[in-house]
Amino acid sequence: MHGAGNDFIVLNGLDQDLSNITREQWQKLAHRQFGIGADQILLIEKATRPDADFRYRIFNADGGEVEQCGNGSRCFVRFVLDQGLSTKNPLRVEVAHTILTLSSRDDGLVEVNMGAPIFDHSKIPFNARGLATKQEFHEMLYALPIATPAAHDSWISVLSMGNPHAVQVVGDVDSAPVLEEGSSIEKDAAFPKKVNAGYMQILNRKEIKLRVYERGAGETLACGTGACAAVVSGIRRGLLDSPVTVHTRGGDLQISWGGIVNEITQAVIMTGPAITVFEGETKI
Template sequence: MNTPLSNVGRKIRFTKMHGAGNDFIVLNGIEQDLSNISQTQWQSLAHRQFGVGADQILLVEKATRPDADFRYRIFNADGGEVEQCGNGSRCFVRYVLDHGLSTKNPLRVEVAHTVLTLHSRPDGQVEVNMGAPIFEHSHIPFNAAGLASVQEFQETLYALPLNYPAMHDSFVGVLSMGNPHAVQVVGNLESAPVLQEGPEIEEHPAFPKRVNAGYMQIMNRNEIELRVYERGAGETLACGTGACAAVVSGIRRDLLDSPVKVHTRGGDLQIAWDGIANNVAKPVIMTGPAVTVFEGETEIK
């Protein structure tokens, strides 16, 4: 039984991991007390100059529902808790297996709104059933009132009024992979205004819980390059749910065919999606790396 500790000078053990360059601090909340940690303290832990440094912090906890093996919680670098992280889910299963917390493979892990199935493969890659994409606006959430729209094959693109670099509309496909995404196609990814336009899209009033802004360049029907400005983290080297959202949007626009190799700045992911059958969206399957960097102990002040 854990003894409650003060937040002043609390020492915690951690593992630093990454999935295609998207880096994480992974904490075992089963074998150590992680209660009563504030948003400011999470933010300090993720700070790259004054803390351990990470895009997100991942918590391994006991399951709260009978159909799951573990509970998985995610905190962004700004200290706010979010619903889902695809690259983090691969690191989660690698951590659980490597630390002997379970011998099950695959694992079923509960996140904010669903249960994910995670499978560690013999080649070192991790395959994740990310669940079905969500298109219903109230569940994303997304408010399209007053926005112009165009139809492109099966996808409705919405015009987001933006100020950068001058008043213009950015046409995006909108969906959720457990967290909200606004995806647009660009001709040249390197010159895309990710760092300038991304923060404005993230905070756009059409998204009451903010949004991840994705920019994809189509290489061919089975290959894209992708950059994502993540909600609460800024641009990251990779975004697993962003890769899933981009591929789903591209397939619905008849620009891509499953499976799709997604090149991010931190590495490659493979995304497979079989579309919608009988008005039911099929789950998205993501495969990619999960790597342990180092382990350590730090103090939360």
């Protein structure tokens, strides 16, 4: 399946026990030459909480398990409904640290309540010690040193959408050094659990272009949580107004965020496509 070009292997773990698959086996399944090929793998399981309909786990192409995946959440909904695993709409699904509410719309798009963004450094997690800072409207920016041959500082916003993001604004996203610098940002010591590196170009107050270098996967054609993080960052920096259309290399996403109202951080709403490419079987 894919959500705006961010592609997934989706596995039904309800009818078969897939709990003992190793990291190396996940890597092989995700390999584009020696396996099926995917940015991430979604494993659908029975919920462990009474307030959820299902649970799903997310494995990156490198075999590592991660907390959240926005485009994957939309594919999850499409898979569950198309496979007849549930007739509920909306669905409540358990991911690593929270419950998501997901709705399939009549126009074929999927709407996801992604929950509230997280700014607490200890929960991202992010260690800002030693980094220069500057305030831009409601957002604090941090100067992250980029360890590449063209070494320099990048001013980043830092937040979590259930997974950590470092977002920077660039003049032209197509020529931005995503592949050259993304890995350096991903593995920077300021991020104990690594980070997704987002590059955002502001087109107008309602529209951006975005590229994301994802933890454990490299650059993907789209990143749902990255789109949410970029829009939240842009609104807090006074550059954007909700809702915002996010143009990724794989397609468009619509992101809405109401900001912080009466000291309560509002949830981010993401809407976008979820497409089944093919179904099949593989032997592990």
